[in-house]
Amino acid sequence: AQSVTQPDIHITVSEGASLELRCNYSYGATPYLFWYVQSPGQGLQLLLKYFSGDTLVQGIKGFEAEFKRSQSSFNLRKPSVHWSDAAEYFCAVGAHQAGTALIFGKGTTLSVSS
Amino acid sequence: DTAVSQTPKYLVTQMGNDKSIKCEQNLGHDTMYWYKQDSKKFLKIMFSYNNKELIINETVPNRFSPKSPDKAHLNLHINSLELGDSAVYFCASSRATSNEQFFGPGTRLTVL
Numbered sequence: 440a441q442s443v444t445q446p447d448i449h450i451t452v453s454e455g456a457s458l459e460l461r462c463n464y465s466y467g468a469t470p471y472l473f474w475y476v477q478s479p480g481q482g483l484q485l486l487l488k489y490f491s492g493d494t495l496v497q498g499i500k501g502f503e504a505e506f507k508r509s510q511s512s513f514n515l516r517k518p519s520v521h522w523s524d525a526a527e528y529f530c531a532v533g534a535h536q537a538g539t540a541l542i543f544g545k546g547t548t549l550s551v552s553s
Numbered sequence: 554d555t556a557v558s559q560t561p562k563y564l565v566t567q568m569g570n571d572k573s574i575k576c577e578q579n580l581g582h583d584t585m586y587w588y589k590q591d592s593k594k595f596l597k598i599m600f601s602y603n604n605k606e607l608i609i610n611e612t613v614p615n616r617f618s619p620k621s622p623d624k625a626h627l628n629l630h631i632n633s634l635e636l637g638d639s640a641v642y643f644c645a646s647s648r649a650t651s652n653e654q655f656f657g658p659g660t661r662l663t664v665l
Contacts, residue, residue, distance in 0.1 A: 471652050477594075482557075483643065483656035527594060537584045537647050538608040540598035541654055 441466050443530050445544035452520050453552050460515040460547050462530030470532045472513040473541065474504055477527040486528075489513065490535055500524070525551045556580050557657035559644050565663045566634055574629045574660045576644030583649035584608075585627035587619060590641040590659070599642075602627055603649065634664045 444463045452458050464470060471490045475483040487498025494506040504515045513530060527548050533541040557578045566572055578585065586609075587599040601609040605621040616632040631638060641661050645654040 473653075475656070482658035483596075483645075485653070485655065488653055529596065531596075533652050535652055537649050537652050538601045538603045539652055540586075540601070540609060540611075541596075541652070543596040546594050 441532070441542050443532050443542055443544035445528075445530055445547050447547045448545070449548045449550065451550040451552055454522050455519050458515075458517045458520045458524070458549070460528050460530075460549070462513045462515065462544060464511050464513065464530070464532040466511075466532050466542075468534055471535045472504075472506060473531040473533075474498065474502070474513075474515050475529045475531060476500075477529065477546075479526070483529065486515070520549075520551055522551045522553065525549055557644055557646055557655050559642075559657040559660050561660060562658065563661050563663075565665065567665055568634055568636060570634050571630070571632045572634060572662070573631070574642055574644075574662070576627045576629070576657060578625055578644075578646040578655070578657075580646055580648075580655060582646035582655075583624055584647045585621065585624075586645040586647075586654060587627065587629050588643040588645065588656075590643060592640070596643070599629075600627075631662075634662075636664050638662060639664045 442465045473488045474486040489496045489506045527546045530544045531541040584603045586601045600619045602621045618630045621627045641659045644657040647654045
């Protein structure tokens with residue numbers, strides 16, 4: 440079955456500290472992987488994506504993610520968290536073909552403490 | 554310069570009513586989608602359209618009917634609204650050659 444697991448429901452990080460959000464997926468074909476961020480009351484903003492090539496991808500707002508095929512993981516990282524990073528983060532997997540569904544994880548809520 | 558827009562942003566209505574949510578994208582994309590985000594923030598695909606043709610029609614009650622008048626618009630009409638329809642509905646779009654989906658701001662539907 441196709442699925443995405445985000446093991447951490449809620450994470451609290453001190454401002455300036457590093458961050459890693461975990462994502463594991465199960466997908467039968469070559470996966471197209473995404474991280475989206477949803478700020479309170481806002482829509483989904485794409486942080487970064489991976490389909491092929493370099494397994495370490497850079498995104499917006501200083502985020503990066505590493506694809507590890509052997510572990511079926513696509514973890515999101517940021518070296519220094521800012522208070523404005525507090526939001527809901529969603530990992531998603533899908534086919535490369537347009538029109539097909541993205542399968543989302545249940546999200547990780549990130550809180551940033553001062 | 555809004556890429557994917559939805560109207561209205563908030564919709565409060567009574568059970569049994571019929572309502573529509575509109576979605577427009579100015580990205581020149583050929584493919585559009587509707588997702589539902591439930592109260593636990595879980596996102597699930599409802600429909601997808603490519604060039605006005607239905608591609609995905611997930612297990613959604615037939616009270617929900619998408620309509621695509623042109624490839625820049627995908628509206629969602631809901632008949633006989635029920636309490637369980639309360640959710641945030643997101644529209645998205647992508648190019649015909651990629652599944653990178655760009656999302657709208659969402660419409661929060663509350664059924665009383």
